[in-house]
Amino acid sequence: MRPYKACSCRDPETKRLLGKKCPDLSKKGHGGWYARYEAPKSADGKRRQPRIGPFDTEKACKEALAKALGTAVNPKAHDERKTTLGQYLERRYTWRTSEAETGEGLKKSTLDAEREAIDLYLSPGLGHIKVVELDDEHIRELYAAMRKINRPDEQAERTEILRRLQEVRATRHGRRLHSRPISESRIRRVHAVLHGALADAQKLSKIRTDNPADGVWRSKGGKRKQGRAKPLLWTAERVAAWEKTGAVPGKVMVWTTDQCGNFLDFAEASGERLYPAFHLDAYYGPRRGELVGAEEKDLSLERKRLHVLQAQADDELDDTKTDAGYRQIPLDDETVRVLKAWHKRKLEERLQWGEAYRDAGRVFSYEDGTALKAEYLSSRFRILLERHANIRAKGKEGWPAERIARRFRTTEAAVEVALRLVLPPIRFHDLRHGAATMLIAAGVDDKFVSEVLGHASVAFTKDVYAVVAEELAEDATRRIAAFIPRQNRLSAVGASNVPSGG
Known part of the structure; x- marks a missing residue:
């Protein structure tokens, strides 16, 4: 299992690969470092010894070999060694969507936010990297690139990962629709999606033995996240x-x-x-x-109650x-008085619109009855x-x-x-x-x-x-x-200014 050096040179006569026998391997920059390791046997019981490489240095090869040996004890992890983060995110999103359809999973708004995080940041930024090879440096590089979007130095320090993020952002007539910089809170939400996915890769799918997103988050400038803004x-x-x-x-x-x-x-x-x-x-x-999502059936002016059951x-x-x-x-x-007057106004609007009125059943709506x-x-x-x-x-x-x-x-x-x-x-x-x-x-x-x-x-x-x-x-x-003693105060002031008798 020791790393070895090999190249793709061929014998000029037999045309066979020289591999480890190439006489030029001692030259600097010639060939690359490889290693083989013992993997779980195949389904038919045959021995498997996958090769990893090439790597530029022996040290890099040893580090990759250590990772491979860590997953070799788990047949499932070995089978998933070529799965990219993008592929795993899509697979996981499909699971979570199917759970939501049964009524037991996440809300639609949460799934939509996760979909946006995958499409705009995680897939273009890190989707091409294999799950088993993803490390904390990759994640930090993604967040650093996100912080440069829509800022003055965006083009000055344009990295490859930043270029990929820029390409997927929506534009119209050559101008980017979203022109504000990415906030730290948005990066935190993206991080939550990534951390959750890698936690599933570790604990459920058994692809990794660790979660490289643990401890990665650092707020802007190395400062700790401030608490909720108080009014x-x-x-x-x-x-x-x-x-x-x-x-x-x-x-x-x-x-x-x-x-x-x-x-x-x-x-x-x-x-x-x-x-x-x-x-x-x-x-x-x-x-x-909750205001725009409130429905008429959930408002009882007789009982003086508004039931909040949903939101839009x-x-x-x-x-x-x-x-x-x-x-x-x-x-x-x-x-209640204000809302009764509002109901009367909505009834007048319904009569004015006639057949064109589209009753959405909401407490608050546009003049034609459609939802706000x-x-x-x-x-x-x-x-x-x-x-x-x-x-x-x-x-x-x-x-x-x-x-x-x-x-x-x-x-x-x-x-x-x-x-x-x-x-x-x-x-x-x-x-x-x-x-x-x-x-x-x-x-x-x-x-x-x-x-x-x-x-x-x-x-x-x-x-x-x-x-x-x-x-x-x-x-x-x-x-x-x-407000309260105005008249008395004015009277008192007036009395104090009245000259005494004489």
């Missing part, structure tokens, strides 16, 4: 700083109760068709996919994000915030409310609402964070809040929202005198 409250001080610099102090920002109420008043006064969806999200925080991440219904997401949300009287796309909700939310900001800008320029209303094709009532209060920027999903914060600040039981939001545990709810809820309560305390 920050848009206090008066932070709003003032934002208006001066334009800098948003955190990734996840939450409105105060006044700011949230101003937005809902503005949306309602503007005649925004999807105001009921914004109202429901601001009050109880269902996820965006893309264009198809799927299960909720977690098992805890399968829940019911109790509704207050005001929300999740991104449409976010788009309408952004439009409302931009309109609110533009109205305030015109107000600062001295425009009268009537002129502003004509300019932005809205109502004077909406203009008056917008001029009352500045609305700092948040994302649509931050309405959910705001709902959680306000429920906790209002003294609602933590367990109830956790169940309404569909969190996996009460501990998670408290860990994420406790601090900002406390900040909200303190912010309200500082300003409460401006």
Whole structure:
């Protein structure tokens, strides 16, 4: 089993391969290193001694021989020695898809994400490498190439693996559709797919004796992964700083109760068709996919309950994000009133569309009854915030409310609402964070809040929202005198300024 050197030179007379007998083997760079090892016998009992090689050095040959000897004791591993990672990923994906079809496997959204990881990264990057030969250096090289995609130095240091990744990325009219760099969280998700596949190759398929993906992950710059971004409250001080610099102090920002109420008043006064969806999200925080996936049969206005049984991440219904997401949300009287008005409006739209109406059976839909796309909700939310900001800008320029209303094709009532209060920027999903914060600040039981939001545990709810809820309560305390004792305070101030008798 010792490595030996051989070449492909032939005898000039007999034309037979010289192999180990070539006189030029002592010359540097001539020939390569090979080795044979004892493999399990074939099905008919015949002896097998496979050869591995060629290798440039004896050391490389010895390392490969050690790997081969490690799999030689396992007949299945030996039979799979030529299986590439791409082949194994496809085989495993077929298994997982068939399991999902029985109702026992993964959700469709999870399978779709795994399919994307295979097609865009794992197969083009590492698919050609044999499973038994894959090592941690290959994996690190893939992640390094992923980090260069859509960055300024993408072309400057273009490696072979980066070229393969670039070739599979979608383009239209010569331009790449996805123009943002690959995030560390995306690389982590790809790593999870690869690690799972190699774990199956080790424990189920017995192709390997180890998992080369173990311990590979390193976050960008060698830093440890930061925890979940905690929400920050848009206090008066932070709003003032934002208006001066334009800098948003955190990734996840939450409105105060006044700011949230101003937005809902503005949306309602503007005649925004999807105001009921914004109202429901601001009050109880269902996820965006849960909002557009909610069906009429799961909403009972008589019992004041909305059952959350599914979600729509893309264009198809799927299960909720977690098992805890399968829940019911109790509704207050005001929300019931808003949703009853919404049902009346949908009935009017059905009559207007007539036979062209396509009832998707959803609580929230387009005017023709078809199911909403999740991104449409976010788009309408952004439009409302931009309109609110533009109205305030015109107000600062001295425009009268009537002129502003004509300019932005809205109502004077909406203009008056917008001029009352500045609305700092948040994302649509931050309405959910705001709902959680306000429920906790209002003294609602933590367990109830956790169940309404569909969190996996009460501990998670408290860990994420406790601090900002406390900040909200303190912010309200500082300003409460401006709301409740206004008349008394003004009277007291007036009395203090009245001259004494004489």
